Amino acid sequence: MSEYTWPDPATRPLLGKRISRVDGPVKASGRAKYTYDYNPNGLLAGKILRCPHAHARIVSIDSSAAEKMAGVKAVKVLQTPGTEIFWAGDEVVAVAAVDESTAEDAIRAIKVQYEVLPHFVSDAEPPKNIGVNNGPISRDDFEDMEDNQVPDEQVIAAIKANGISFKPDDKYLKDAQASGVDPQVVEALRSAKYAEGKTSRSPYKKTAVQKQGDPDKAFTSAAAVSEGFYGASCITHCCLETHGMASEWPTDKDLVVHVSTQNLSGIAPQVSEPLGIPAGNIQVLQQYIGGGFGSKFSPDRWGIATAQLSKAAGGKPVKIMLERDAEQEVAGMRPSGFARVKIAADKDGKLVAWESRSWGTGGMGGGGTPPLPYIFEIPNQRKQHIAISTNQGSARAWRAPNHPQAAVITMTAIEDLAAKMNMDPVDLITRNLELTGPREKIYRDELPIAAELMEWKKKWHPRGDKSAGPIKRGLGLSLHTWGGRGHNSDCDLTIHPDGSVEIKMATQDLGTGCRTIITIVAADTLGIPLDNIKLLIGDSRYPVSGASGGSTTSGGVTSSTRRAAVDARDQLFAKVAPALKAQPKELEAVNATVRVKSDPSRSLRWKEACAKIGAMPMTIRGKNPDKSKPPDLTNSGVGGVQMADVSVDTETGIVRVNKMVAVQDCGLVVDVKTAESQVLGALIMGISYALYEEKILDPVSGRMLNPNMEFYRLAGIADIGEMKVHMMIGKGYDERGVIGLAEPPVISPGAAISNAIANAIGVRVPFLPLTPARVLEALENGGTHATV
Amino acid sequence: MRPFEYVSPTNKEQVATLLGEYGSILAGGTDLLALMKDDVVAPQRLVNIKHIDQLRGVTYQPGNGLRVGALTTIAEFAEDANVRRVYPVLADAAHEVASPQIRNLATIGGNMCQRPRCWYFRNGIGLMAKTPDGKSMVLEGDNRYAAILGNAGPAYFVSPSTLAPVLIALGAKIRLYSAKAAGSGVRELPLEEFFVIPKSEHELEHDLKPGEMVIEIVVPPPSQNLKAASYEVRQRAAFDWPLAQASAALEMDGSTVKSARVVLGHVAPIPWISPEAAQALVGKSISPETAMVAANAAVAQAKPLSHNKYKITLAKAAVKRAILGAAGQSTGGAA
Secondary structure: OOOOOOOOHHHOOOOOEOOOOOOHHHHHOOOOOEHHHOOOOOOEEEEEEEOOOOOEEEEEEEOHHHHHOOOEEEEEEOOOOOOEEOOOOOEEEEEEEOOHHHHHHHHHHOEEEEEEOOOOOOOOOOOOOOOOOOOOEOHHHHHHHHHOOOOHHHHHHHHHHHOEOOOOOHHHHHHHHHOOOOHHHHHHHHOOOEOOOOOOOOOEEEOOOEEEOOHHHHHHHOOEEEEEEEEEOOEEOOOOOOOEEEEEEEEOOEEEEEEOOOOHHHHHHHHHHHHOOOHHHEEEEOOEOOOOOOOOOOOHHHHHHHHHHHHHOOOOOEEEEOOHHHHHHHOOEEOOEEEEEEEEEOOOOOEEEEEEEEEEEOOOOOOOOOOOOOOOOOOEEEEEEEEEOOOOOOOOOOOOOOHHHHHHHHHHHHHHHHHHOOOOHHHHHHHOHHHHHHHHHHHHHHHHHHHHHHOHHHHOOOOOOOOOOOEEEEEEEEEEEEOOOOOOEEEEEEEOOOOOEEEEEEOOOOOOOHHHHHHHHHHHHHOOOHHHEEEEEOEOOOOEEOOOOOOOHHHHHHHHHHHHHHHHHHHHHHHHHHHHOOOHHHEEEEOOEEEEOOEEEEEEEHHHHHHOOOOOOEEEEEEEOOOOOOOOOEOOOEEEEEEEEEEEEOOOOOEEEEEEEEEEOOEOOOEHHHHHHHHHHHHHHHHHHHHOOOOOEOOOOOOEOOOOOOOOOOOOHHHOOEEEEEEOOOOOOHHHOEOOOOOHHHOOHHHHHHHHHHHHHOOOOOEEOOOHHHHHHHHHHOOOOOOO | OOOOEEEOOOOHHHHHHHHOOOEEEEOOOOOHHHHHHOOOOOOOEEEEOOOOHHHOOEEEEOOOEEEEEOOOEHHHHHHOHHHHHHOHHHHHHHHOOOOHHHHHHOEHHHHHHOOOOOHHHHOOOOOOOEOOOOOEHHHHOOOOOOOOOOOOOOOOOOOOOOHHHHHHHOOOEEEEEOOOOOOOOEEEEEHHHHEOOOOOOOOOOEOOOOOOEEEEEEEOOOOOOEEEEEEEEOOOOOOOOOOEEEEEEEEEEOOEEEEEEEEEEOOOOOOEEOHHHHHHHEOOEOOHHHHHHHHHHHOOOOOOOOOOOHHHHHHHHHHHHHHHHHOOOOOOOOO
16 A cells, blocks of 8 residues: 655655745746637637616617628627616627627627616615515525535525525536535435525515524623624625636537636536537636636636637637626625624633624625634624625625635624723633634644734734824734635646656646646655656646635645655556565655665666656556545645734825734645745735725616726735735644645735724724725724714 | 727827817827727827927926926936926926836826826716716715815816826916917916816816817926925825825925915816915914914815715825925825
8 A cells, every 4th residue: 555645844855845836937927828818810809798787677689780790700699688687797799700899899889778777786784674584595595605605514504494496407406516516515406395485675685693602691791892893895806817718619519718717627517508519529728817716617608608609600719808897897706794793701801792793795696694703603692694685796706705704803893802801902812712613723823923923012002002193003913714625636647758757637727836736746756856747737638626716726636646646656666676676665766766765775767767667658547535545635724813013194094004924824835935925915915905995886877986907906016015924834734734725814814904903093994995084984983883 | 999090290280180170199198098998088080299309308497497398208207307306396296106107108298188087987977977867976976086176066076187286386387289279379378277177078177279289388497495295195005096185385485484385186176276275374384283274274165075075184184294295394194
């Protein structure tokens, strides 16, 4: 039996070291080709006519003028007359033409009549008197839960408890499974009881009150009670490379698509059905992607349209990349999350009671439910959530779905309670770590490290910077957790007789370092240099690997690669052993040699060793999970602590981040450098949504007013301050196996920055983004009377 | 972008004829091309003036002041030795405009003529868009970035130029030219008179007559006792439009103010001169208190809309800090 366990630090030349990403040069030099860059000869430009109304019914479509236009090669109506449109920017007609301006002319020549219907785009606090909605789950409800990665057991429980108000057929269930829905959830849908849905048009869906312990008694007997209002507005994914796809038909049965996706292996099943061709006839390609953040798992209606337009245009390539405004308006958003919270502690600062009335919107579906209270299992609780259905492009999973909202609601309430008790929040949190369950030890390790890096003890002051002048400085912190177990992954590793090594996997590198860690694991296991390995990803013809969502890729691809590499190495040892007059198990692969462990002088150089394979290359399949090849190489459940140091100009409300500290665990760190980069990127993204990002919807037109990168602001280099990242490495962490890192570090920045601002100016700015207007309003009224 | 004709004259005399009724002047293009790509404007012809060398160059003569050709890029202007030496306040303000890439292309003339950033306008809904029942979209909708001064309507957008308030505070004039105009064809007017508050969707925010173009900005030589500064309140330190801006030029008599010009930017449909703030300073020596009195005077007439009350606070802070900055005193604010 081969030994698959991750090697210990003494015997790993590459794993866990600080290695530059293998695709750094090709990206930095601009040679990396993205879907956007796919411009073959004869490419037709695709464009979409979008509905300008936030809620309307299509009355008629006349595309005849466009069809007759010179240079127009295909017109495809995507939504037919009679269809109700639920958000501005939804797709109505697609065209393909010889160039962009002709396609735009064609779009302008299409006449669509709409019956404009009333829209609702507000996520302001719901009225107090709305009824509880615990009726059957609609298709929208279900898809929304999946989009927001509500834990499978919760989805199953909800389906069982409430029934469903739609009738999923076999095709629906099959598609759901292909797009990543857990088989047990699919089974729950299949066996769910059907019930008529509610016909009411109220935008509010209120859950039943969830209660545990005796909150009333706990609040009454508590030593301190703090009440507050917290939250975060809707934001978008704002991928720098917008969504898009290019399709072409080399024959009338075979389709090749280039797509900007997080789900390379999962695209063909989703494209085959609407086109009515076998998934096996579809090749999906993507080498590089400019951001996804959870919004790029599906081919989307525009992607399917490129294939339909291409077919109609005789198979010529057709590409649609969304314009920036469409990207912002329809291609993904993170639900808002707000709450009125009451929290209590005993005289020692032990949290005893929690009460929250939370709400938010994720578009028509309503949006996910933030897991409240976040991280801390407070013994006595009462909570209720209201999902608001609004006329805007639907929510998609946004890095750590629901967690940033939960952190920004919980960690702020805890900080306010600490301030009320005149306690340092680090002390209050430390006293409550036993409420964090399995993550307790991790937080206990991390908090002192973060405090040290931030110089917390030296710089922290009680709430309200008392120094003279308008600039106030403060510190804040937040904690977070995430799962991150590796997804299913198949890896083919080939050793050629000339010593070259090739790896094939239908995965994608979202810029996270996926290519780099696969290469590191293989090279480390085989004892050869990184550049001895040719890694081939980004083609659906390679072995299937999971979608990159929920921080599942690192654990998945490294586990399958490790198993493939160990098996390949051991098979090589078997071929080489006779020549070295040793048993295979006495050999090791080190420094590009295969040698006898007890007598390194008996060795063959890597190339010489590989020559023993024979004439034909040797290909080994590695899998994750693989119970036949233990141990489990991946794990779930990480912890992180972040601290922020900000300055606030109390005359202008402008906030500047001076410094961020992130201490993060992700089990065994495969590459310290790309891991740190991942955390740095998350901090920058976190500063952006803490201070700047907001999807602003016009109450009058229902349209997004800032579908651009001018008033949809992202942090620039001048806005990010100093950033310190500390990865937890060594005993207690390494042996846990590889865990994904994409979501966790982006959860805490909003809460940490909000807390730092409260510490600086002495009042809470209730919700993100923490704009000058909101900071000034909080300074004026003490932060208590704000409304969304 | 819709198709258009393109011409590239080499002298300014050709421009008026080439513009005709439906042409637009193309200089740096940083604003115009974005508007065309978004289909907010669709000129039939672009008249590229970048090859008219008469419109280039920055000169300074102690007696006559600074002359800045309309085609001078913001970057050239910010780096010009004379500008830096004689009017550091102008160089500083120019350095804060947009991003390095835009400063390398955008011109001084274009900076004066750029269109508002109002999101109803830029999203193609209209500069003075109305709801179906005839009300102002801006008043009914989200007006967080709209005007707090000069906002009697129907225009509620804010003037986007950050350089204009500084130039106006320094007493700059703008020179316009049209081969079709009488006499030399040159018209010179105080820069503040160039900016107008339009009353209808089809009017512009400036006083360019058909066929007319900006050829030069002239800034009078500073007196020895002039102290000037400008202050931007900007949400991001990176490329961002100011939420409020103020420029102050103080003519000092010893330690007291003899006369003053205070001009606000990004708070009204035009660069907003505040005689009230200037008057509050005359005869005073500058201190945080006198600066605050002037700041309060500057916004005394301000009228908040439903979402932009905070801009009054920002405008006040900008005026106070511009005045303190001009006097060489600590503004107390972030750098």
